[in-house]
Amino acid sequence: MTLRRRDLLGAAGALALAGCGETPEITGGFVGTHPERGHVLREPTTRTPDRTRRTRVLIAGGGVAGLAAARALRLGGVDDFALLELEDQAGGNARAGLMDGLACPLGAHYLPLPGDNAHEVQDLLEELGLRQRVAGRWVYDERHLCHSPQERLFFQGQWQEGLLPLDGVPPDTLAQYRRFAHLVREAMAQTRFAMPTLRAPITPLTQALSGQTFAHWLDREGLTDRHLRWYLDYACRDDYGAGTVVVSAWAGLHYFASRHGFHAPGERDTDAEPVLTWPEGNAWLTQRLALSCAERIHTGRTVLRIEAHPHGVAVDALDHATGHTERWLAERCVVALPVLVAARVLQNPPDFVRQAAQRLTYAPWLVANLRLRAPLRDRPGAPPSWDNVLFGSAGLGYVDASHQSLNPRRGATVLTWYLPLGDAAAAARRALLDKPWTHWRDQALAELSVAHPDLREPLQRVDITRYGHAMAMPTPGAQVVWPTRAGRLHFAQSDWSGYSVFEEAFTRGHLAGAAIAGFKG
Structure with missing residues (x-):
């Protein structure tokens, strides 16, 4: 059966009618991001700093790249650094939430086993105890590998193993x-x-x-x-x-x-190829990276201005908790911001930053976490898996946060539904800001109810996370070898790879931090 947009719209209407007065209200709302903090940059700032702080290295941006840079500095013996993060939790697109005590991802939810080209990521996994050498071979901790069954596809009215359409x-x-x-x-x-x-x-x-x-x-x-x-x-x-x-x-x-x-x-x-995953997704990794330098992470900060001088760097940031503007004076700065933000806040940005900002386009994303009080009834075919995809759907299906549990009795869980919106990015960004959370809830329910008609019965709550500029897209012409340094500024973000995955962001952040740690004086 091929799903069509009109089928989904019809299902949404039927679902709304079926729910009137028959099932408890589904609570929820927007969580995890604060678009208004980023939108501060839309207007020119003339704020006078309320106070000045000093550090040897300032890291602007607390996503995977910024956290990797902090780790590399620490490993290199540089403890005098500070990291500024826009949101209330570091981790960027790899953060997590809690729904009535159940952990769930707010973004990226898995990491493929890294190859030898990503040896910095391999070193991190070894440091965290996720892999070790046994009898001369690397062995991964099976508790963190995705449990079987891993993937299934709802195709021709039933579930099949794997995601490549095969049945019939x-x-x-x-x-x-x-x-x-x-x-x-x-x-x-x-x-x-x-x-x-x-x-x-x-x-x-x-x-x-x-x-x-x-x-x-x-x-x-x-x-x-x-x-x-x-x-x-x-x-x-x-x-x-x-x-x-x-x-x-x-x-x-x-x-x-x-x-x-x-x-x-x-x-x-x-x-399916083996992957590492956790109920909270890749936040399992970023939370541990953040914990190692928690006292140096300053959340709820919008970086307003970065200006490099011959003898240092000045960074102004708005502290949203106090409303005050801080000026940070540092010897060097790791710019771990999206390129479109870096181009806006850098004073006299290098030409390559301007060029990259003009070349790159960004995909909006939406993540919906659905809290269920009981498991769903299932259709014929392959059994419930970690990753569950519907053929022909607008979304990417859902992952089950309880799939990694060793408890043989299935109970309450969280399903995480992903909706990429880069095919019509500008219109999608407007919709993310303008549409109420219930609009996105109903879209998730309409899509998933095709495979799970009983979805509304155990559903208690839906949390919606919006990312207006979630990731750079590798569009034609986006693959360019960019510089990574301009004087006292070191650039580290997955944007410089032209697309966003953990391996790209972590490696670029690590290399920036390691380069600074290698400087003398």
């Missing part, structure tokens, strides 16, 4: 799966794909792929099967926030070629 697809579809697998292998043989991207060269092939959309490349290769195209669109929306008509062909191939390739049915074991 025609031979032509299978042939296109094999064709795409061949093209991925061919690209991997012709050039190197790596994560983080700074460890892969820019070649004529990558430049050609980066210059066109993934949809255009697929059309040119004759890959038009609707099942394959849905799956590839889903993969791009999952990692990049937008589909094949927006992201580059380089990005579409990089999704597979930088990891384990793409394998058509029958080419190898089709089990």
Whole structure:
């Protein structure tokens, strides 16, 4: 069964009618982000600092990159630093919430096992006890690996194992799966794909792929099967926030070629690749990074102005708790802000910052956490999994926060539904600000009720988290090797990779902090 937008709208109306007076009210609201804090930057600031503070290194931005820079400074023996974070909790897109005692992600919810190109991430996992060397081989702590069953797809009216549509697809579809697998292998043989991207060269092939959309490349290769195209669109929306008509062909191939390739049915074991995950998602990692330097993290701060001088850096920030403006004087500054923000707050920004800000576009995202008092009844087919996706849907399906629990008795849980909005970013940003939380609640319920008609019965609460500029999108032309330093300013953010995943942000933050820790005097 192919889901269509009109089917979802019809389901939403039926759901609203069915709920009138028959089930308890579903509470909820917006949580996790404060758009008004970022919007302070829309108006020129003339604030006079209320007080001045000093530190050796100032880190502007407390996402994964900023926290990685703080860790690298600490490991390098630099303890005199401060980190300024916009929200009330550090972690950026990898933060968590609580729903009546149950942890749930507010953003990123898993980390693939990092390859050797991401050795900084490997070192972090070793430090946190997530992996250790046994008999000469690296072994991951199974408690933190995603438990089986890992993935399933609601397709043709029932659940199937895995996310690639298989049940009942025609031979032509299978042939296109094999064709795409061949093209991925061919690209991997012709050039190197790596994560983080700074460890892969820019070649004529990558430049050609980066210059066109993934949809255009697929059309040119004759890959038009609707099942394959849905799956590839889903993969791009999952990692990049937008589909094949927006992201580059380089990005579409990089999704597979930088990891384990793409394998058509029958080419190898089709089990999902192992990932690390937790009920709170990647906040499990960022919370531990933040804990190691908690006394140096200052939350609820909007960075208003960064000005570098020959002998230091001045950073002005608004403390939203007091309404006061602080001026921080530092020897060096790690700019771990999104590039569009960095270009606005930097005084006389370097040309490459202006160029990057003009080149990059950002995907809005919405995350809905649904608190259930009891498990859902299930449809035929594959059993409940950690990641549960609906074929043809606007969202990315849901992950189950209780999937990692070792308790054999299923009970209350939180389902986290993800909606990437980069395909129509400007309109989506307006909608995120203008629409009430109930609009997004009803959209989540309409979509998920296709597979779970009983969803409203155990549902108690829905928390909505909005990200207006969640992540840079790897659109055509976005793959550029940018400088990482301008005098006393060190740039560290996943934007400089042209897209946002943990490995990119952490590596860039670590390298910035390590570079500063290596300076003498």
